[in-house]
Amino acid sequence: MPLDIAKFNSAYTDARDRVEREQADVATQQTHLRTLVPEDATQEHRDWAEYLIASLARPPAPPRQWSELYHEAGRIQVAAYQAEGTVEEQIAALREARRRIWEIADRAAEDEAPHIRAMTRSMEHIEDGLRNPLWPQDD
Amino acid sequence: MQSGLPLVPREAAVYREFERLYHLARTLRPTATDRWTGDLVAGGTESWGSVDRKSGAITLSAQHVLRHLRGSDSRGGADQQAQALATILHEATHAGMALEAPTAANAVHRNLMWNVMEGVAEVRAMADIPAFAVLAGYGELPVPPPQYPAPYSAIDGLLKQASGPRRGRGSLLDALSRGPGALHLDELADGVLQNRLADVVPVGDQQAVRAALIEPMLHPAWGHIGKMASGIGESVARDIQIKLNSTVDEIRQHYRAQPGQPFPAEGPNAEAAGIADGNRLAVLPAPNASDRVDRSAPAAGGRPDGSSPEIGDQVDGAGRGGRTPAEGRGSEMRFLDGVAPAAGATARRPSLGQGTRGAAQRAKGRRPESGVERE
Numbered sequence: 295m296p297l298d299i300a301k302f303n304s305a306y307t308d309a310r311d312r313v314e315r316e317q318a319d320v321a322t323q324q325t326h327l328r329t330l331v332p333e334d335a336t337q338e339h340r341d342w343a344e345y346l347i348a349s350l351a352r353p354p355a356p357p358r359q360w361s362e363l364y365h366e367a368g369r370i371q372v373a374a375y376q377a378e379g380t381v382e383e384q385i386a387a388l389r390e391a392r393r394r395i396w397e398i399a400d401r402a403a404e405d406e407a408p409h410i411r412a413m414t415r416s417m418e419h420i421e422d423g424l425r426n427p428l429w430p431q432d433d
Numbered sequence: 434m435q436s437g438l439p440l441v442p443r444e445a446a447v448y449r450e451f452e453r454l455y456h457l458a459r460t461l462r463p464t465a466t467d468r469w470t471g472d473l474v475a476g477g478t479e480s481w482g483s484v485d486r487k488s489g490a491i492t493l494s495a496q497h498v499l500r501h502l503r504g505s506d507s508r509g510g511a512d513q514q515a516q517a518l519a520t521i522l523h524e525a526t527h528a529g530m531a532l533e534a535p536t537a538a539n540a541v542h543r544n545l546m547w548n549v550m551e552g553v554a555e556v557r558a559m560a561d562i563p564a565f566a567v568l569a570g571y572g573e574l575p576v577p578p579p580q581y582p583a584p585y586s587a588i589d590g591l592l593k594q595a596s597g598p599r600r601g602r603g604s605l606l607d608a609l610s611r612g613p614g615a616l617h618l619d620e621l622a623d624g625v626l627q628n629r630l631a632d633v634v635p636v637g638d639q640q641a642v643r644a645a646l647i648e649p650m651l652h653p654a655w656g657h658i659g660k661m662a663s664g665i666g667e668s669v670a671r672d673i674q675i676k677l678n679s680t681v682d683e684i685r686q687h688y689r690a691q692p693g694q695p696f697p698a699e700g701p702n703a704e705a706a707g708i709a710d711g712n713r714l715a716v717l718p719a720p721n722a723s724d725r726v727d728r729s730a731p732a733a734g735g736r737p738d739g740s741s742p743e744i745g746d747q748v749d750g751a752g753r754g755g756r757t758p759a760e761g762r763g764s765e766m767r768f769l770d771g772v773a774p775a776a777g778a779t780a781r782r783p784s785l786g787q788g789t790r791g792a793a794q795r796a797k798g799r800r801p802e803s804g805v806e807r808e
Contacts, residue, residue: 300463311602416582432544
């Protein structure tokens with residue numbers, strides 16, 4: 295019987311939440327998850343499930359230490375979010391902020407640059423939301 | 434489709450890799466809706482990703498997403514790959530659900546739901562990225578910082594309030610990922626009901642009780658929370674928690690005092706009654722009707738009122754930071770046209786049986802309409 299990936303993933307989400315939020319017993323959660331892995335599941339799926347099961351016992355990763363460039367980009371993002379004015383003015387502020395964040399990312403370390411650039415991922419969608427509200431009659 | 438940006442050829446290795454990843458994302462949280470038409474657009478250098486509400490095309494940055502879809506990468510780049518996969522999970526979540534629920538009494542068809550939907554898509558992306566990366570053969574990747582900081586924090590806070598022994602976070606995330614987006618708060622309300630009120634609320638009263646629980650979730654900050662820092666999202670979740678606890682107490686007291694009396698509450702979608710009377714088309718606003726996804730027509734066409742896309746719908750590379758689309762098609766984008774497999778992309782492909790589901794039904798080579806309304 296193949297592993298029910300969606301069912302396992304959902305159960306893993308529950309288990310992770312119980313461990314992190316309710317300090318549930320890790321071994322108990324791991325035992326439950328193992329019952330969801332059929333004996334004859336493919337080795338690939340068994341490895342995947344066991345990777346997730348084992349991850350429950352790992353301590354959370356320490357908070358990442360970001361450089362000043364990352365924080366500078368964050369401040370630019372927050373300032374753009376707070377821009378007032380017409381829709382066009384808000385869009386212009388977001389665009390300018392995105393341009394500056396891209397520039398900062400170009401100067402950042404290789405492992406940090408993608409996360410600085412990613413700050414523009416939400417800004418891009420906010421621009422789209424301003425241009426094309428889902429329910430225009432609601433404004 | 435964004436003006437001037439190229440479609441990725443369906444025979445290209447990177448197209449096939451994206452398609453595989455897209456379906457793996459849907460395998461982790463299955464949904465009956467699929468708004469992606471199969472058109473993949475190589476986005477400009479200063480964008481990440483989006484789903485076009487009108488055409489059903491998915492646009493992903495060639496530089497920041499597509500070029501990193503090459504499986505476990507011994508050359509480094511784990512941070513880039515983590516962001517690329519997070520973008521795919523986020524956009525796959527949007528594409529996997531309808532936005533509206535015209536006939537549902539508890540649907541919220543208001544623009545504040547935009548931020549709720551972004552928060553849900555990002556929470557889902559962050560929750561699934563470790564499982565997704567390993568399942569897809571990309572190995573263990575760093576979990577990137579969540580984007581949409583305030584909506585992410587607010588939805589994460591609401592999930593904590595709605596989760597419990599009868600409906601856990603996994604079940605709620607499954608349901609939220611199925612959508613429709615307009616029913617996200619109804620789903621969270623159901624979590625509260627099942628976990629905290631199931632012993633007192635009769636089955637027949639559950640819709641009305643969920644409506645009562647949605648009310649405190651409609652925090653005024655939702656309308657502009659997308660433009661705020663994560664601390665605001667946490668504050669919104671705390672505000673909601675106080676009001677939600679009060680509503681839960683009120684409902685419990687009501688059923689203790691009047692066990693046979695339904696709790697008085699009306700759903701937020703007053704139009705649902707009109708639809709039930711057969712007046713759906715007369716009641717619903719025409720714009721954006723393409724968001725109401727029909728299972729038989731996942732890629733709804735243009736606006737039903739025949740209006741032209743608004744100024745600003747046309748988003749191109751030049752408009753996004755001074756670089757023209759043509760500049761993005763230089764040597765760094767040749768991989769989009771070639772058929773040489775991206776290194777490692779085919780090295781480890783679980784046989785899930787869904788990798789091409791729906792793809793054969795999609796029109797080959799059809800270009801999406803111009804004009805974009807993106808999520």
